[in-house]
Amino acid sequence: MGSFDSAVSHDEFFKTLAEKSDGGKLRGDYSRADAQYVVQQDMAQYTPEQQALWRRLYERQARLLPGRACDLFIESLAALDASSEIPNFDRTSDALEKATGWRLVAVPGLVPDQTFFEHLAARRFPVTVWLREPHEFDYIVEPDVFHDFFGHVPLLFNPIVADYLQQYGQGGLKALKLGGLKNLARLYWYTIEFGLIESPQGLRVYGAGILSSGGEIEYSLSSKDPRRIGFNAERVMRTQYKIDSYQETYFVIRDFQQLFDETAPDFTPVYERLSQLDDYPANTLLTGEVDLGSS
Ligand code: PHE
Ligand code: CO
Numbered sequence: 001m002g003s004f005d006s007a008v009s010h011d012e013f014f015k016t017l018a019e020k021s022d023g024g025k026l027r028g029d030y031s032r033a034d035a036q037y038v039v040q041q042d043m044a045q046y047t048p049e050q051q052a053l054w055r056r057l058y059e060r061q062a063r064l065l066p067g068r069a070c071d072l073f074i075e076s077l078a079a080l081d082a083s084s085e086i087p088n089f090d091r092t093s094d095a096l097e098k099a100t101g102w103r104l105v106a107v108p109g110l111v112p113d114q115t116f117f118e119h120l121a122a123r124r125f126p127v128t129v130w131l132r133e134p135h136e137f138d139y140i141v142e143p144d145v146f147h148d149f150f151g152h153v154p155l156l157f158n159p160i161v162a163d164y165l166q167q168y169g170q171g172g173l174k175a176l177k178l179g180g181l182k183n184l185a186r187l188y189w190y191t192i193e194f195g196l197i198e199s200p201q202g203l204r205v206y207g208a209g210i211l212s213s214g215g216e217i218e219y220s221l222s223s224k225d226p227r228r229i230g231f232n233a234e235r236v237m238r239t240q241y242k243i244d245s246y247q248e249t250y251f252v253i254r255d256f257q258q259l260f261d262e263t264a265p266d267f268t269p270v271y272e273r274l275s276q277l278d279d280y281p282a283n284t285l286l287t288g289e290v291d292l293g294s295s
Contacts, residue, residue, distance in 0.1 A: 027142055028108030028130060037115050041089050041106035041129050050131050054086045057137065057146050064217050070197050070204040073211065076154035087149060089127055096153070100162035104153065109142055114176060120169025125156055138214050151208025152192070160256040164263065165192070171267060180271035183237040190236045191259060196220065196228060196252045202295040203228065203252060216246050221295050227285050228252055228292040233262040234270055239280045248283040252292055 033039050046054075062083065065074050080092065093103040105119060107126040119126050127148040132140045140147070155161045168188060175184040193209035203221055210216045220226065227249040229235075236251055253259050285291060 026109055027144075028110075028128065030108045033108055036105075036119065037107050037111040037126070038105045039108055039129060043086075043088055045129075046086050046131070051085050053134055053137075054131060054146065055084060058083050058150065060214060061150060061212065061217075064214070065211075067201075068205055068217050068221055069211055070199060070206045072158055073154045073206060076157040077150070079157070080154065082149065086131065086145060092149075092153065096156055099157045100159055102156050102162055104149075113172065113181065117169045117172030117176070120165050121173060122169070123162070123166050125152060125165070127153070147208065147212040151212035155206060155208075158256065160260050164256065164260045167260075167263065168192075171263070175267070175271065178268060178271050179275070180267060183271060183274050184267070186237050186239060186241060187233065187263065189241050190239070190249075190251045191231075191253070194220070194241075194247050194250060195231075195259075196250045197256075198252060198254050203292070206253075219246050220250055224294055226250055227283065228294070229285070229289050230292065231258065231262070234274070235280075235286075237270065238274055238277065239284065240282045242282050 029039075030037070062077070065077070080087065080095075082092075089104040089106050096102050096104065100123075102123045102125055104127045105124045106129045109128050109130070111119075111126055116126065128143055128145050130144055131146060132144045136144075156165070168184075172181070172184060175181045189209075191207065193207050195205075195207040196203050197206045198204075205211055205217060205220060210220050223246075226247055229249060229251055231251040231253045239249065242248060280286075
């Protein structure tokens with residue numbers, strides 16, 4: 001399972017998670033995780049009720065995709081054939097490895113930043129094993145298997161996104177040393193989780209946080225309220241984000257190559273610069289910036 005070079009203290013991790021999770025309590029069972037927080041995905045643990053809940057989540061969400069999700073996502077998702085049951089990560093990994101050299105690893109839930117970056121840098125995507133409860137159908141605090149798999153895995157089949165995410169992992173390990181984590185994390189948030197992309201037919205969604213949400217997928221494209229601004233890496237890294245409501249700003253890329261190219265330069269001087277500057281609130285529209293409007 002790769003290298004076990006990280007020694008992230010569990011105590012430290014659970015302390016910092018108090019901020020990210022529901023009152024600091026984590027849902028997953030971390031007792032059987034290895035040093036990289038990897039667990040076995042036990043297919044037998046999923047009950048028929050959970051499989052039925054997966055199907056309901058999948059059906060609702062798949063119906064919302066045409067005309068809203070980017071084509072690449074829709075095509076890759078269909079090829080995954082995951083509509084009828086919670087997918088077996090090993091089986092998906094075999095197909096994924098052939099396409100882009102990535103594999104999925106099962107995790108109990110959120111993992112420490114350093115561990116997360118180490119997985120990405122080694123082309124391993126951590127996917128949470130557990131599924132939300134029925135009363136969390138529309139909203140869940142921590143990522144579950146539906147968000148992680150449905151939202152994230154399809155785009156891992158795209159070579160440019162696959163490379164971008166690996167570079168992001170490497171950049172994360174660097175940011176930890178340079179004190180740039182806050183700025184770098186915003187890139188992940190505003191692209192991989194909440195990104196919009198141009199298409200000849202209009203704006204489309206590629207961010208997993210939107211694609212796995214019953215409400216935000218329509219809101220992000222059609223509501224008059226949020227700003228939709230052309231992507232600029234440094235602008236994104238300066239911008240705060242909302243974790244408990246729909247986003248107030250979405251950043252729009254022209255294509256995945258733009259995302260890759262704009263984040264390829266060394267961020268060392270960028271972190272240095274941004275540390276001297278104030279953050280932008282999530283709802284900022286700067287002079288000269290164009291709101292691309294709703295579709
Ligand atoms: N180029 C960035 C750096 O030098 C790393 C990075 C790559 C960050 C891709 C985000 C996405 O730190
Ligand atoms: Co996510």
